[in-house]
Amino acid sequence: MSNNFYQQKTQGGAVFHGNVLMQAKGAIGGTKHVFVMTTRAVRELLNFPPVGGRIVNPFPGRAKVFAGDLCEYKDAVADEVNGATVKILKTYEVAVATSESTATVIYLTRDGYKHIPFVGDNIMVGAAKFTTKGKGVTVTSVVATTKESNGETLDVWELNISEALGTLSKGTVLVEASSAGASVLPMVTNPNAYFGSDEDFAFDSRSDINDFYGAAYAITPVMASSDIYLYKHKMSPIPPALDAINTSRYEGWFAL
């Protein structure tokens, strides 16, 4: 028997004096390049800050971030209380327009290349600026399902939210809110770094910082700079505030 608790957890770690029949299926996906490969003698894409950071808002369960996803890195010099931290800019794309402004059931795109919503998440409509406050609501249920829309069957996350977010069009980008409330800031207010590669969150994360039996994640993100370009159409959904701070002068590309 494995001595590794995490392997046991993955394998089930139990004893059964019989025969267990089961199967699974899955796929290993290909790769989607998000960074624009420009010609240089030495490519300076992967520049890391001196110390990584603890991810303050990991996904509560199994989920991923993707190469090129934005995050907010803060060195310990700026926050002695919390030390060096990383906040993921979680974004969600509305798959089906809401039928009315009071709708508390919304549908988000579920295609394997988007952030996964969880019960308990606080979300809000992405505003024009990261410093603009808006209404934050709490996700109360998440179901992976399909939805018919304009003759198409879409894979969606069906979310119940604590309060309506108003009229949402298809393609509206929601972001994680710092909390639920009538006027709150988004979780990320200063995106300044990227995840250099896809990263899997495989475990249940800590419910609070002293929850030793939940997973704590620490990572060193890639520092954003004006000569690192990303293909916009390959990035995670881009909220209006992120689009507004795009410094790239090349259409279809993104840079900070």
Next chain:
Amino acid sequence: MPKFDFNSSRYAKFFGDQENQRFLQSFLDKKDIFKCNYGWYLTQGRLAASASPTDRNGIASFSCKFRAIKAAKMMNMIAPLGETTQGDKDGFSWYTGSIPDFATEGFYETAMERDYKIRQFEEFGNDADIVAAWAYDTQKLMDSVDTTMNYLTANLMSKGKMDYTGIAKGIQMPIAEVPIPSENFKKVAKKWTDPSVNILDEMKKLEYKYRDERGGYSGALVWQMTRNFYHNVFLKNSSIKELWQNWCKANYKAYIAGMEVNSEEFNKAFADINGVSPIEIVTEQERNATYTKDVTIQSWPDNIVVLRPAGKVVEFQYKEILDRRMITNHGNGLIKTLFGITNNGLGLLINEENANGRFKEWSTKIKVAAVPSLTDIPDHVIIDTNATE
């Protein structure tokens, strides 16, 4: 034309091509150059037999198994030819944890600094001063590794958990806790700073109870307390003074009433005591430099006294450092990296020759991926001498 070639100096061989790797390691291994100045943690435990592997989920986990101390049962008196009664089998407990990463500050050398050193060497042909300066700076990095392990080990042994909140300039968070049973966290009837408390009696009672709870365990135990507590509370306690004075009388040693207890002679008196195991003094302090303060801290609180089985009860778990694998397998050929092992195998020294604009740059840093684990968990008793029942 320089008299001597800098590239043949010892200092130059600390960096550069892979052929210098062995020379770097042999220099790091010289015991008369590099010392262990903060080795308290090594008195408490030993390195794990092997590194913990890191799985692709990013977790490097180890597991520690332990069994509670239990005395054996007495036999059944029987008539011959009878069968034996069936005994229960004890299980064992385990805990598993994961291993964080640490890094010292690095020190960097620009091309201008290197050129200055080259000119010195070429003039005098002697790199002793340059090597000594590098060794001095590298010793500080090694000390940084040791002092961090001291902090973590003292945290673990005195509190049952490790917390890096408010420490240094990087990630700050609680790291892990070990499953010490709640009944092992003891309080006292009266604070031991109370002058009316007979500390020796209290220690005897606690130790008797410890052994009784473990079926009359008679193995060696040890008490651990900080130096501050030992000198300013323990030796000043009236029971200790009385013991020492009586011992002086019995051994025809002069003393003056009111004078401080002589520690060396107290140890002789203490050795004659039945019922209280030897005391080990914990000397542990660390320098904590954040962005706004630079202070000396002590991880083991003065009011905490530990009673545990004697011997080394800590195992230092470690894992491969990701930087080494990535650089070795996929490193940029423009950067020349040499690795060295330091701190009894815990530290990975990284010497890099890098590009910085038009010129080169050299740097030295040490990375560590290690954490102490406790192996005496069910028998590790932590007594808060300030907390009353």
